[in-house]
Amino acid sequence: MSLKHAIRAATGLALAFVGTGATLAYFEESIPMSLNPLYAKTMADHRAQELVFDRLWFNDAITNELRSRVVQKYQVAEAGRAVEITVKSGIRWHNGQALSAKDVCFTVDAMLDPGTPSTVAAHYREFITGCEEKGPQVALVRFNRVLPKPRERLGFPILPASEFNSTAISPDLQFSARPIGTGPFNGKRGLRMVTFDAFANTHHMPKIVQMQLQEGGDPLVQTKTLINNNVQGIVVVPPPQRPDLSASDDVSMKAYDLRSWWYVSVNSNKGALSDKRVRQALNLVLNRNELRQYSIGVKPGDKNSPCEFISGPFIPASPYYNVEVPVQPNANLSRAEGLLKQAGLEKLGGRWHKDGQAITLRVGMLANLNHEAPDLLSQVANQLGAAGFDRLTSKISADEWDDSVMAGQSDFDLVIGKWSFGLVEEVNELFHSKGRQNMFRFASSEVDQLLAEYEDAVTDTEQRDAYHKLHKVLNDQLPYLFLWKLDTKSAWRTEVRGNIVAPYYYFTEIDAWSVEG
Amino acid sequence: MRLRFTIVLAALAIGCGSEGEPSTATEKVYAAVDGALVSKTWPARMADDSVRSRFEGGEGWRAIFESDLQAAISAFSSGTDARGLARAHQGLADLYRQAALLSAHATVEAYGVDGLETDPTDLAYVIGVGHAIRGERDSALERLAAVDADGPFGARAKAWKAALSRESKIPDLKTLAAISGDLGEVTPGTDPAFSPEPDASLIERTEQAKAMAVMDPTRLLTRSAWHAAAASMSAPPTDSGVLAQVAARYAVGNPDPNTHVELPVDDAWLFCSNDLMAADVGFIAEASVKGIDAVTAWADKSVLAAAVKPAIIDGKVVPDEVLDAGFALQKQLQAMMADIGGGEQAFHRPFALRSRVAVLLAGMVVADANDQYRDAGILRLNALERMEQTGLDPVFALSVAAWDAGNRNPLRPEELTHQLKTSYPALFATRAPLEALHLRRSRNAGPSNPVH
Numbered sequence: 001m002s003l004k005h006a007i008r009a010a011t012g013l014a015l016a017f018v019g020t021g022a023t024l025a026y027f028e029e030s031i032p033m034s035l036n037p038l039y040a041k042t043m044a045d046h047r048a049q050e051l052v053f054d055r056l057w058f059n060d061a062i063t064n065e066l067r068s069r070v071v072q073k074y075q076v077a078e079a080g081r082a083v084e085i086t087v088k089s090g091i092r093w094h095n096g097q098a099l100s101a102k103d104v105c106f107t108v109d110a111m112l113d114p115g116t117p118s119t120v121a122a123h124y125r126e127f128i129t130g131c132e133e134k135g136p137q138v139a140l141v142r143f144n145r146v147l148p149k150p151r152e153r154l155g156f157p158i159l160p161a162s163e164f165n166s167t168a169i170s171p172d173l174q175f176s177a178r179p180i181g182t183g184p185f186n187g188k189r190g191l192r193m194v195t196f197d198a199f200a201n202t203h204h205m206p207k208i209v210q211m212q213l214q215e216g217g218d219p220l221v222q223t224k225t226l227i228n229n230n231v232q233g234i235v236v237v238p239p240p241q242r243p244d245l246s247a248s249d250d251v252s253m254k255a256y257d258l259r260s261w262w263y264v265s266v267n268s269n270k271g272a273l274s275d276k277r278v279r280q281a282l283n284l285v286l287n288r289n290e291l292r293q294y295s296i297g298v299k300p301g302d303k304n305s306p307c308e309f310i311s312g313p314f315i316p317a318s319p320y321y322n323v324e325v326p327v328q329p330n331a332n333l334s335r336a337e338g339l340l341k342q343a344g345l346e347k348l349g350g351r352w353h354k355d356g357q358a359i360t361l362r363v364g365m366l367a368n369l370n371h372e373a374p375d376l377l378s379q380v381a382n383q384l385g386a387a388g389f390d391r392l393t394s395k396i397s398a399d400e401w402d403d404s405v406m407a408g409q410s411d412f413d414l415v416i417g418k419w420s421f422g423l424v425e426e427v428n429e430l431f432h433s434k435g436r437q438n439m440f441r442f443a444s445s446e447v448d449q450l451l452a453e454y455e456d457a458v459t460d461t462e463q464r465d466a467y468h469k470l471h472k473v474l475n476d477q478l479p480y481l482f483l484w485k486l487d488t489k490s491a492w493r494t495e496v497r498g499n500i501v502a503p504y505y506y507f508t509e510i511d512a513w514s515v516e517g
Numbered sequence: 518m519r520l521r522f523t524i525v526l527a528a529l530a531i532g533c534g535s536e537g538e539p540s541t542a543t544e545k546v547y548a549a550v551d552g553a554l555v556s557k558t559w560p561a562r563m564a565d566d567s568v569r570s571r572f573e574g575g576e577g578w579r580a581i582f583e584s585d586l587q588a589a590i591s592a593f594s595s596g597t598d599a600r601g602l603a604r605a606h607q608g609l610a611d612l613y614r615q616a617a618l619l620s621a622h623a624t625v626e627a628y629g630v631d632g633l634e635t636d637p638t639d640l641a642y643v644i645g646v647g648h649a650i651r652g653e654r655d656s657a658l659e660r661l662a663a664v665d666a667d668g669p670f671g672a673r674a675k676a677w678k679a680a681l682s683r684e685s686k687i688p689d690l691k692t693l694a695a696i697s698g699d700l701g702e703v704t705p706g707t708d709p710a711f712s713p714e715p716d717a718s719l720i721e722r723t724e725q726a727k728a729m730a731v732m733d734p735t736r737l738l739t740r741s742a743w744h745a746a747a748a749s750m751s752a753p754p755t756d757s758g759v760l761a762q763v764a765a766r767y768a769v770g771n772p773d774p775n776t777h778v779e780l781p782v783d784d785a786w787l788f789c790s791n792d793l794m795a796a797d798v799g800f801i802a803e804a805s806v807k808g809i810d811a812v813t814a815w816a817d818k819s820v821l822a823a824a825v826k827p828a829i830i831d832g833k834v835v836p837d838e839v840l841d842a843g844f845a846l847q848k849q850l851q852a853m854m855a856d857i858g859g860g861e862q863a864f865h866r867p868f869a870l871r872s873r874v875a876v877l878l879a880g881m882v883v884a885d886a887n888d889q890y891r892d893a894g895i896l897r898l899n900a901l902e903r904m905e906q907t908g909l910d911p912v913f914a915l916s917v918a919a920w921d922a923g924n925r926n927p928l929r930p931e932e933l934t935h936q937l938k939t940s941y942p943a944l945f946a947t948r949a950p951l952e953a954l955h956l957r958r959s960r961n962a963g964p965s966n967p968v969h
Contacts, residue, residue, distance in 0.1 A: 041968065045968075060891075119966055152961045155962075249844070255901070255902055436966075437967060494844070498837060
């Protein structure tokens with residue numbers, strides 16, 4: 001489709017829904033996979049859910065103050081092993097029912113129910129033991145130990161007891177597409193867009209009547225559509241589009257505090273890739289400078305680059321990043337060749353062979369990442385090809401990613417992806433042999449040992465040292481080929497006022513947003 | 518006289534037939550300021566080639582334009598422009614003072630508020646210094662009293678206690694240098710070397726007994742005072758009052774409550790700065806204490822005061838109105854620059870964009886003094902975002918980082934200091950407490966999965 005037609009198509013989609021001045025349409029990275037907070041797997045999920053639900057406690061996007069919109073008062077109880085929460089009266093769910101302590105306890109019970117296969121809930125099971133209704137508005141949440149700052153840990157969204165028959169909540173319920181929350185908007189997920197209709201409440205008074213989330217396609221089309229005021233915002237603006245948008249007085253670039261790093265995950269249980277030396281060779285085959293230049297548009301030496309190489313699973317500004325582990329900005333094909341030969345591979349007719357069979361690498365990339373890093377998949381494949389590997393490439397849909405890759409059932413050799421983090425930068429689930437997000441079931445006793453060291457750390461020094469060691473070991477074992485951190489910027493029309501972007505959750509302060517004119 | 522300045526925004530209407538074709542336009546009238554005031558601003562005057570020529574072609578002024586203070590020091594070190602050199606040194610003095618404040622906030626929050634039983638007892642020293650920098654003298658003395666007199670920080674704690682018993686403000690360069698180490702003779706045009714070696718290794722009170730590398734925040738104060746002295750030595754004697762007013766913007770501790778007067782200010786202090794004209798320097802110095810009263814007092818002589826004035830409604834600074842005022846001034850300046858320069862030129866927009874940021878910063882200063890902490894924060898973060906277009910001002914960036922650390926938010930400060938560490942290696946001294954704040958907050962935070 002030509003650019004012109006693409007813009008018209010995007011414009012048409014946007015126009016079909018814009019009715020009043022208080023409607024706001026925006027491009028997201030992808031359509032959320034689920035609007036049920038127990039099943040948030042993408043940042044688009046988290047951002048969309050922030051519009052629909054209230055979290056028990058949250059941090060103010062400006063002052064970082066710990067606040068709650070639903071809790072009237074609280075007190076620490078049972079010598080620090082519980083907190084008694086009184087929820088505000090008069091708050092209504094989107095189905096008209098009143099919010100009560102029953103909902104708080106239902107949410108806790110749902111998270112504790114083994115029949116709820118939620119990775120989000122799994123973490124809460126590690127310290128919450130139960131919830132008791134002490135009155136219509138009073139709930140007592142119990143922990144398995146004394147928590148020094150319990151409110152900071154209780155940031156989960158509250159679910160409506162009235163919408164479920166059981167505390168065992170599965171991801172495929174209608175609730176995931178048409179959720180009921182107490183948040184400022186009532187959301188409905190469709191195939192191509194999600195609409196959020198304002199829901200006035202005692203604790204929310206949104207100024208925007210409707211929000212329309214559309215899947216962002218070609219970044220150039222997104223940019224033109226924004227400049228032409230046919231949408232009012234883009235959540236993730238790829239670096240090449242930023243100068244054009246910065247140059248416009250009609251658009252404001254917004255910083256979005258999100259810690260994201262990109263990687264190529266290696267299937268260390270498959271064929272030649274099970275040999276560490278082969279993974280190390282692949283790491284040396286990649287010319288990250290070229291990948292970054294051709295896909296992100298950042299040249300070597302560019303000042304204040306939004307994209308910085310990494311050598312481990314943290315961004316360079318993180319306390320966990322081990323600065324002593326060097327990055328690999330350029331390819332080193334002769335060293336790569338030496339390692340491949342040591343691993344028993346042979347180069348025949350310019351192609352690498354193992355046990356007489358030519359090696360073909362099946363390389364995939366989460367499809368929507370192609371907007372942020374255009375052609376990254378083909379650039380990686382080209383470099384592998386130039387180094388002597390046959391390869392098959394495919395873009396992976398969000399569903400396939402979730403159902404197959406993350407479930408550890410894919411046949412890929414390499415997958416390109418991105419992980420995002422907030423304040424908590426734990427990577428245990430990615431690299432522990434039993435990690436819930438260990439996509440190729442990478443297993444290393446040394447890594448497991450370091451992750452246990454991190455878990456058992458008494459002080460932050462011990463914790464940081466454990467992750468520094470982990471960084472070093474992962475850079476040697478290479479279950480991932482670490483690429484770069486890429487900062488995230490949004491762009492919003494200047495007609496959108498009061499648009500404070502909250503770190504990680506994005507729409508926490510949406511009540512203050514308005515559309516002028 | 519107030520002008521009404523009309524800006525037509527070509528807002529593409531819903532229902533247009535093809536891309537880029539505006540079918541209707543919304544017209545918005547922005548309040549803008551008296552043209553006579555605007556004509557005195559440096560962007561307006563720099564539209565005149567003869568005025569601007571002084572700043573063209575010089576490496577030092579290029580560095581100032583690019584907000585690269587370290588490069589400006591080097592470029593001005595030949596002594597060709599005394600005011601340029603003084604300005605660059607003052608910039609570094611401000612930068613390291615804000616870095617000290619960042620370190621102080623992170624230290625007090627991480628090791629004080631979130632202190633652990635396993636922390637080394639002598640961490641009390643850096644907590645005490647942190648309180649002193651924050652202007653909390655009693656807390657400082659209490660913490661410093663707990664430092665082991667025979668430990669690695671014993672002598673330093675004693676010196677700080679003595680200094681604080683004499684006066685509650687931050688000590689002078691001589692005293693600071695005696696505490697944290699001499700940076701050598703103050704020599705304008707140079708920058709003392711920084712050693713990343715820690716000031717002490719303190720042992721955690723755990724089975725593992727790990728060593729914590731600790732850096733004394735006093736080092737940053739000393740560096741700041743050193744550069745302030747270099748600025749004072751570089752500036753012509755006639756500029757001492759101006760220097761004091763310029764320094765007030767990023768002062769730490771109790772601000773000067775005195776009323777300021779409008780001083781004659783050379784363009785070397787204004788070019789590419791957030792003070793758009795001479796009176797703005799005095800206005801900002803006064804507004805940081807007197808808030809809205811300063812706006813009223815200066816609105817007929819300071820363009821920033823005049824721009825902020827309509828954004829004050831019912832005794833409050835309204836952030837959205839300040840944003841509008843900034844945009845209006847930018848547009849007004851662009852139009853005026855085109856008139857003066859005989860047409861639009863490439864440098865007009867970047868210069869005018871700085872005026873927009875300057876208005877946001879002025880609004881922020883007034884809001885802070887008016888006890889509108891959150892509103893000031895909104896303007897602070899908007900100003901930081903707008904610097905995407907003009908280039909990051911390192912001093913302001915550090916001030917945002919310090920403010921964030923005071924709010925117990927370590928993430929943005931980590932990013933900002935990471936971004937600036939190559940140009941300003943001494944910022945390394947802020948890293949340990951920031952890391953501690955991050956790790957301690959992270960340990961108490963709600964669970965979170967990596968998300969794709």
